[in-house]
Amino acid sequence: MKILLNTLTLVIFITTLLSCSDTNHKKEGEKKDYRENISETVTTFITKNLEDLQKKEEEKITIDSITIKRIDTLTDKSILTMKLNALRQEIKKNRKLRKLKSKKIALNRELGVYENETLKESAEKEIQQMIEEETEDQIRLGTLMGDLNNPTLDSLTFRYYLVTAKITATEADLTQRTLDTQIILTRNFKIKRFEDIK
DSSP states (O other), X not given: OHXXXXXXXXXXXXXXXXXXXXXXXXXXXXXXXXXXXXXXXXXXXXXXXXXXXXXXXXXXXXXEEEEEEEXXXXXXXXXXXXXXXXXXXXXXXXXXXXXXXHHHHHHHHHTTGGGSHHHHHHHHHHHHHHHHHHHHHHHHHHHHHHHHTOTTOOSSSOOEEEEEEEXXXXXXXXXXXXXXXXXXXXTTSOBOOGGGOO
């Protein structure tokens, strides 16, 4: 159950985010309208994703409730901040993988595996590839940080909604679990994948 719900969260959208408060809707009537639209879109999206996931995992889960906890707006600046945070997480994961590969190479060296010339060349290529990947990660990080520090970067114009929702679900053995997830919506209340935001 926990794995299935965690997978659902990843499918929907998970990451640490920085966003600004929603101040673009001043009239009470407008607020009600956009909140209802957001709630309907998010509920439909989560339910559909769970149904698709259950078909793959063959595990029965019942959604008890989907609650909208928070609605924020995203600007160019907050979007870049999200991308920077996501990239930092990716780099952290990449470094862990490279560290494991390096340890394996070091162990094989101690065991004399690289007396075989072919295996030695393969290890050297792998080391070089890891160095290049680290350099590439640092270039990407530097570029994003530079963009984020650009004084002309728009931090006021509303581009997307960022919705935080709480899902409460029950599995077949009546174990109940809750999780928070974040979903991005366009101005027209359509789901927007994080990776598709330019």
